[in-house]
Amino acid sequence: MENTQQTESKIIELKPFADEMVVNMGPQHPSTHGVLRLELKLDGEVVREAIPHIGYLHRCFEKHSENLSYPQIIPFTDRMDYVAAMNQNWGFCLAVEKLLEADESRDFEVPERAEYLRVLICELNRIASHLLSFGTYGMDIGAFTPFLYAFRDRERLLLLFEKVCGARLTYNYIRIGGVSEIIPLEPGSITEQNFLDEIEAFLDYFEPLIDVYNELLTKNSIFAERTTGVAVMSAEMALNYGATGPNLRGSGVDWDLRRDEPYSIYDRFDFDVPVAVDVPELGSVVGDCWSRYKIRMDEMKESVRIVRQILAEGLPSGPVMADLKAVRPPKGEIYFRSEAPRGELGFYIVSDGTPKPVRLKGRSPCFSALSALQELSQGLMVADIIAIIGSIDIVMGEVDR
C-alpha cells in the first residue's frame, strides 16, 4: 500500500497541472508517419497544445554533403523523401545543372531523351507518393482497406521503377546531366517498347480506380465528417508558414512550379493545377484536411495526363547522359526549387570551384508544413491531430534530413 502511494505521488509531481495530461505521441506510434514525436498537452480528449519534436531521423545530410563530390550526394537525396525519391534526385540534379550552366567554358545540355524519361518517371513517382498518402490517410482515419488497395497499385509502379534502375525505393536514377544507364533502355528497342506498354497498361488500369477510391473514401460520409472543416489553414497562414505543394493549393493558392516557373520540359505538356474550392455537399471549406487530401487525389489524375502525353509522343531517341567530363561547378552559389509531390523542394549550393560543395542546404516542404501543426491543432481533439498529420503528409526523412 505504501509502495503504491509513493508511485502515485511521483506521478503527480511530474504533472504541471492536476487536470492536464501530458502525453508523448511518438516517436513510436502507429500514425505519426515515421519518428515524429508530439508532446500533447491534453484536457481530456481536447488538445491544449501539440508541440512537435523532430530530429529522430537526423542524419547530417547537409554536413555529409560537404565532404562528398556532387554525384556522390545523389544517393543521399534518395533518403530525404524516400517515398518520392526520384523527385528528390531530380531536384538536386537540377540545382547542380543550373550551377554548371554558369560555367561558360563548358557547353552542355541535358539530352532530350533524358528530359522525357525524367518527367515520365517523376510523374509516376508522384502517383506512387500520392497513393501512399491516400492509403495511410485512410488508415489514420480508421479505414484499413484503402491502404491495401493503394499498396497493390503502388507495387506495380515500384516494379516499373525496378525495371529502369534496379531499385524499388532508393533509386539513384536521375544523375547530373541525364539519367542512369545502368539498365539501358535502347531507343526503339523491344525493351523500351515493353516498358512503355507496361506503363500504358498501368495507366489504363489505374485511371478508373481513382474514381473508385473517391467513391470508397473521399465521399464517404464518415470520412467527410472527420476531415471537413477540421484544421482550416487559410491562404495567408499557409503562405506565412511557407507551406507548399498540395498543402498550399489545398488552402486555395493557385501555385505550382511546374506551371508557373516551368523547369525541364514541363512547358510542353498540357495539365491543370488542382486548387481547393468549397464543397458544400460534404461540408468542406478551403484549407481543411479534406481539401488538402482531395488535391492529392486530383493531382494523380493530372500526373496520369502528363504521362499519357509522353506515351503519345513516344520517347525521343538519342543519348540519356550529357557529355560531362567531371562535375566541377564554377565558383558561385545557386538556389533552385522544383515541385516535388510534397511541395517545393529547394537546394541551395555554394561552390568554390572544387568537386565538393562548400555548403549545401535542402529546403524541405514537409518541414515547413509541419511547423504549422502547432497552430492548426489548438483546441482540437486527439483524433484530429492524426487527421492533420496525415493531411499535411509529412515524411520524417525529409523533415529531419
Added chain:
Amino acid sequence: MSDFRAMLASPYFNVSEGFFPNINLQDGLNWAEEFIQNVVIPRLPEAVAAHFPVELGTVLVMFGCAGIFVGVFPLLPLFLVLAERKVAARFQNRTGPMRVGPWGTLQTLADGVKLIFKEDFIPPQGDKFLFLLAPYIIFACSFAVFAAIPFGQNILVSDFNIGIFYIMAISSVIVMGVIMAGWSSNSKWSLLGSLRSAAQIVSYEIPLGLSILTIVMLVESLSMQEIVATQSNGIFSWLIFRSPFTFIAFFIFFISAIAEVNRTPFDLPEAESEIVAGFHTEYSGMRFALFFIAEYANMFAVSAIAVTLFLGGWEGVLPGYDILGGLPGFVIKTLALVFLMMWLRWTLPRLRVDQLMNLCWKYFIPIAFFNILGTGIWGLIFPEDTLISTSISCAIIYIGLIAAYKVAGRSLAQRPAPQPS
C-alpha cells in the same frame, strides 16, 4: 447396436421432439437424475447398479453438460478470428492466412499457442491486482451472456424469466473490466482508451435498452424463449416485421450493438491510429488473448441477441422448418449478422469521440423514445398479431424504404460527379 437403438428410442433422444436432449437447467436436475436412473443404471452390472450414487452421478452429468458448453464456446472466437481475417482478405484482394493447415485454417490455433508462450508482462508501476483481474471479468461476462441465448428449441442453458434483462445487466459489467484494465495499466493511452470505452458503452446502452423495450412491450415477456415463441409463424411473424417501429428498433439495436462491442466505425476505445491499442495496450500473451477472445465472443453474442429478438431466433423462415431444433438456422442467421459487422469494419472509417456521442444522444435516443411511443400506440390499435396488422406493417416498411432510397438517391445525385480526365 441394439443399445444405440434403445438410446435413440428413449425419450431423451427423441428425434420427433427435437434431436438434442433437453438440457434446460430449470428442470435440469430432474433431467440429469432421470438420465442416470433410466439410461445409465440399466446398463451397469447389477452389483454396481445397486450401490450407484445417483446424486453424485447427477451432479457429474450436469458438470459434463457445463463442460461441453464451456468447451465449445471459447472455440467460437477461434473460428470467428479466422473468418474475420479471411473476410478482410477477400475485401482487400488478398488471400489471408494460407500457411498453417489447409487454407490457413489452423492459423488462429498457432497464434493462440504463440500467445500462451509469450512473456506475461505486468507493468511494475501499475495496480497489479486490478491488472490481473480485468481480463477475467471481461472474459467471464462475455461468456456469461451465452447462458441466456436460446440456440435451439431445447439448446439453451437456462430459460429464466428475465432472460433479456439478465443479458443487458451482464454485458454492462464488461465496462468495469475495461476501466480496470485501462486504469491499472498506468499508461496514458490505456486510460484514454478505457474512458472512451466507458463513455461509449454507457451511452449506447440506452438506445440499446430502449429498442429492446419495444420488443418486450409487444411480447409482454422478458424470457428469451417466449420472445422466440411469438415468432414461430414464418418470416412475417418475425418481430422485425411486427410493426414499423420494431423495424426501426432493429437498426438502432444493431448499430448500438456494434458500438457496444467496439467495432468500426465505433472502434474508438482501441483506435490503433490514435491511442495505440486502447485499454489493452499494456497487456501481452494470454491476457491479451482473453481480451481478444472476449471481443469476438461479444460480437457473436450481440448478433445472436439481435437474431433472437428481431429475426425469429431459432425459428425457420417457413413455419415448422426448424431443423435439428433450429440450431443451424440460428447459427446461419447469426453468422450473417456477424458478416455484416465484418463488412462494415473493412469498409468504413472511424468516427470521432464527439461525433459518436452526437449520434447516440441526438439521434438514437430520441428516435428510440419515439419508437416506444409508437409501439404503444401500435399495440393499442393491433392488440393481436394478425394478418391485417402484419400486412399494414409490411406495407409501411416498404413505403418507408422506398422513400428513404429516393431521398438518399437525391442527395447522392447532388454530389459532384467524378470529373472525366
